[in-house]
Amino acid sequence: MNQYRRLIKFVIPHAWVLALAGVCMVATSALGGVSLGMIIPIVDNIISGKKIVMPAGITLPHFAQNLIDMVNSMSPMRLLNSIIVIVMLLWLLKSFFEFCQTYLMNDVAQRVIRDVKNAIYKKLLTLSMDFYSKHSTGKLMSRVINDSAIIRDSISTGLADLFYQPVQLVIYVVMLFVIKVYFCIPWTLIAVSLCLFGLVVYPVVKIGKRLKSISRQSQEKIADITTTLHETISGVRVVKAFSMENYEARKFEDQNQNFYKLAMKSVKRMTVVSPITEFVGIFCIAVILWIAASRIVSGELSAGAFITFLAAMLSLMRPVKRLTNVYSINQQAMAAAERIFEVLDTKPLVFEKQGAVILSGFKRGLEFRNVRFRYDDKEVLKGISFDVRAGSVAAFVGPSGAGKTTILNLIPRFYDVTAGSILIDDTDIRDCNIKSLMKQIGIVTQETILFNDTVAANISYGSGSDDLEAVIKAAKIANAHNFISKMPKGYNTIVGERGFRLSGGEKQRLAIARAVFKDPPILILDEATSQLDTESEMLVQEAIDRMMKGRTVFVVAHRLSTIKHAGTIYVLDAGRIVERGSHDELLGRSGLYKRLYDMQFRGNLI
Secondary structure (H helix, E strand, C coil): CHHHHHHHHCCHHHHHHHHHHHHHHHHHHHHHHHHHHCHHHHHHHHHCCCCCCCCCCCCCCHHHHHHHHHHHHCCHHHHHHHHHHHHHHHHHHHHHHHHHHHHHHHHHHHHHHHHHHHHHHHHHHHCCHHHHHHCCHHHHHHHHHHHHHHHHHHHHHHHHHHHHHHHHHHHHHHHHHHHHHHHCCCHHHHHHHHHHHHCCHHHHHHHHHHHHHHHHHHHHHHHHHHHHHHHHHHCHHHHHHCCCHHHHHHHHHHHHHHHHHHHHHHHHHHHHHHHHHHHHHHHHHHHHHHHHHHHHHCCCCCHHHHHHHHHHHHHHHHHHHHHHHHHHHHHHHHHHHHHHHHHHCCCCCCCCCCCCECCCCCCCEEEEEEEEEEECCEEEEEEEEEEEECCCEEEEECCCCCCHHHHHHHCCCCCCCCEEEEEECCEEHHHECHHHHHHCEEEEECCCCCCCCEHHHHHCCCCCCCCHHHHHHHHHHCCCHHHHHCCCCHHHCECCHHHCCCCHHHHHHHHHHHHHHHCCCEEEEECCCCCCCHHHHHHHHHHHHHHHCCCEEEEECCCHHHHCCCCEEEEEECCEEEEEECHHHHHCCCCHHHHHHHHHHHCCCC
């Protein structure tokens, strides 16, 4: 119930639309009730030829008595014609208000889902990298797309019925009470009806609880399917290269089959609710007919009044049935809401302090002071300390898993240190305004991420500027202008998802152009040339050399030849700095750096 209350909070900003829908619901229910009341004159005056006579001792309001007198004075045909016209007008109005009600409730649902999706997406953008290391892209996509769709049904159908059907129930119950009072319907009929209708509640509640569990499992399976689709489509080259089409197809079929089984369990429980409510309703009507039959035959009970009473009872069936469905729908929605609120309730480990310091620039240097860092239970960095002066180049080398990339990830606060501190101009970066920190840093990695947009938009990404001259200047520095000019639309060419229309070297040069356009004082290069062919590497390295001028650079390079001219090279092993110095100094010590260097040249790897 707590999850449902939280979900309803998303409805509050759109309460005015909900209020309009509520007015339409009341109007629809009232018009339906008035139309139902037309049965009495049709049966008693037109079909039976009798006048409407109130039981002895019953005093009607003046307007009601005048209405009955007018009906009694009319000929059967004139009364029939009048009733037909009135009923058609009433149903026309009812249909109009029903349309407005349905439209407005769906509008509320779409507004809520829009807001929920926005809230999840904004939350995802605030979460630190540790969250993404534990959750697959496909499962996060499922939270935004699939889970929110289930909540939409809860709002458009569930919330609508939660308001509308009780109004219907009240109107028909009032009609039953009025008919009972004015036409002496025995209390036994009403008591029996209410008792029998109550029997349906217990199985519906039990089924609903099970539905919530099944729905959560189903959503997990959908997330697995979404993950498989994302991985397979984005990695289709690898799938084809290793002839794994059949394996991936079987994997997808298994996941699809598991989802199908859970979906059918849910369908079975959803559909069994309807027969239960209908059977109870028919059984109730049969009992009522049996009790009322003798009174109708003896003339103690008006046939028109009883048929109206019976019609009201039958009308009660629909709201009761719909309300039982609401419970089932809401149980499914609560499972989706739990998954959504798991994301919304996640606390980012990297956050900005109140009164954070705004970095106006980078002047003196950056220092790692006894930094430790761990991923879950694994300690990756163990007391790292170094100091890099502004305008110098620091390179990090070492075997795989030594902690090189982790050091680079800590500088822009993708993660926060477990212990120790990182200082920019003697200010702990945890005390800095995050946007002002990121403004000082440009990043180029081996995994180039481009967006499905124009070349110009990718280069100027994040700047808020569309200065084409500045874009072209950045592209020239990055050795990208020539190949961009040959594209069909030049800088307005769409690069495709993840830049799939470009070669590796072209993508990397666009990434460098993006960093140049940002013009940051600090530059981070993580294996920026490791996956390129010789020609592309030469062009990219030339672009990097241009970009590095006048900047403070932190570089991780697989090819040691690319960092020969670094001011200081830090050699890492098992999370510790084991050597530091210039290229020539480290070669002269016959330590780990020399072994790595010799291995590369001896194996002709560079």
